[in-house]
Amino acid sequence: MHAEAGFLTSRLEEAIGWARKYSIFQYPFVTACCGMEYMATACSHYDVDRFGAGLPRFSPRQADVLFVVGTISHKIAPVLKRIYDQMAEPKWVVSFGVCTCTGGFYDNYATVMGIDTIMPVDVYIPGCPPRPEYVLDGLLKLQAKIHAEHATGRRPGPEPRPELTP
Amino acid sequence: MNASALIQAVKDRFPAAVKAAHAYRGDATVVLAREFLLEAAGTLKEDPAFQMSYLMDLTAVDFSAFGKKPAHAFFASSGVQLQPSPDIPDPDPWPGPPGPERFAVVYHFFSHRLKHRLRLEVPVDEDDAEVDSLTSLWAGADWLEREVWDMFGIRFRGHPHLRRILMYQEFAGHPLRKDYPVNKRQPLIGPVN
Numbered sequence: 001m002h003a004e005a006g007f008l009t010s011r012l013e014e015a016i017g018w019a020r021k022y023s024i025f026q027y028p029f030v031t032a033c034c035g036m037e038y039m040a041t042a043c044s045h046y047d048v049d050r051f052g053a054g055l056p057r058f059s060p061r062q063a064d065v066l067f068v069v070g071t072i073s074h075k076i077a078p079v080l081k082r083i084y085d086q087m088a089e090p091k092w093v094v095s096f097g098v099c100t101c102t103g104g105f106y107d108n109y110a111t112v113m114g115i116d117t118i119m120p121v122d123v124y125i126p127g128c129p130p131r132p133e134y135v136l137d138g139l140l141k142l143q144a145k146i147h148a149e150h151a152t153g154r155r156p157g158p159e160p161r162p163e164l165t166p
Numbered sequence: 167m168n169a170s171a172l173i174q175a176v177k178d179r180f181p182a183a184v185k186a187a188h189a190y191r192g193d194a195t196v197v198l199a200r201e202f203l204l205e206a207a208g209t210l211k212e213d214p215a216f217q218m219s220y221l222m223d224l225t226a227v228d229f230s231a232f233g234k235k236p237a238h239a240f241f242a243s244s245g246v247q248l249q250p251s252p253d254i255p256d257p258d259p260w261p262g263p264p265g266p267e268r269f270a271v272v273y274h275f276f277s278h279r280l281k282h283r284l285r286l287e288v289p290v291d292e293d294d295a296e297v298d299s300l301t302s303l304w305a306g307a308d309w310l311e312r313e314v315w316d317m318f319g320i321r322f323r324g325h326p327h328l329r330r331i332l333m334y335q336e337f338a339g340h341p342l343r344k345d346y347p348v349n350k351r352q353p354l355i356g357p358v359n
Binding site: 074075077078081108109110112117118 | 332333334341346348350351352353354355356357
């Protein structure tokens with residue numbers, strides 16, 4: 001009885017994780033030229049609907065994956081943070097393009113040096129812009145992450161940093 | 167009118183205002199004294215000889231670091247020469263900055279009817295960085311002048327609402343000035359990075 005209950009709980013979470021990873025409702029926060037590549041990925045040639053991420057929601061209340069696509073300036077950073085805060089848990093963030101990952105080739109007064117300075121990021125997709133295959137690979141990695149989180153029942157912590165030796 | 171005829175026409179009309187003029191690479195350029203700007207722009211727009219109905223661009227240049235730093239050798243490793251060979255004569259050398267003043271406000275005008283274009287350069291100094299606003303003549307000057315104020319800190323006398331347009335209101339300083347530190351960051355949220 002005891003073992004069967006444990007078995008049932010685990011399978012339920014597995015099923016929830018499976019369902020969640022194939023029903024990604026994304027919020028595209030598109031600010032720059034990466035948006036073209038995002039659209040190419042989303043449309044029928046590459047077709048993110050094959051992975052269950054075909055319905056973008058333009059309200060953060062209805063979305064569970066925030067796609068940050070394009071350069072984020074210091075002026076728009078509070079807006080992005082607010083969008084993130086408005087999304088309901090569980091939520092994930094994809095950093096699309098090298099500008100959102102690190103600031104890219106911008107190193108100036110206007111640009112945020114990577115959105116991970118203002119919010120947690122789950123998947124980084126570098127590239128200027130990333131090719132659609134690259135984006136789909138990132139999406140699959142995000143799906144694996146979503147699935148893994150619910151199999152264990154909690155979000156896995158960050159990987160331990162390798163010991164720095166002089 | 168071609169470039170030299172246009173320059174001559176402007177000189178004839180405003181003999182006291184034109185400080186210098188050249189037609190570098192075929193583009194008519196007139197360096198104008200600041201106090202004549204509004205009058206000259208009005209004439210260029212309305213006068214049948216000019217009919218410059220279109221303000222194409224309005225921007226500024228900070229010459230404070232000009233000639234004081236060596237140019238970055240972008241192409242040095244590629245073997246491309248940084249300076250043109252002295253064996254190749256340059257019949258039309260660049261005439262240099264418009265004056266000893268720190269800034270120059272640059273206006274580009276175009277006439278749709280007569281198909282000629284003119285560049286006005288108005289030198290302004292740092293301690294009195296102010297020129298007349300052209301918003302009374304071209305409504306399109308509004309945002310361009312706000313951008314110049316935002317980036318260079320040059321004020322426009324008579325502008326209806328001169329405030330920042332690109333940077334946020336909390337931003338201190340003017341980032342395209344050459345003395346704005348290239349590493350200075352003023353984030354609204356998050357760490358300084």
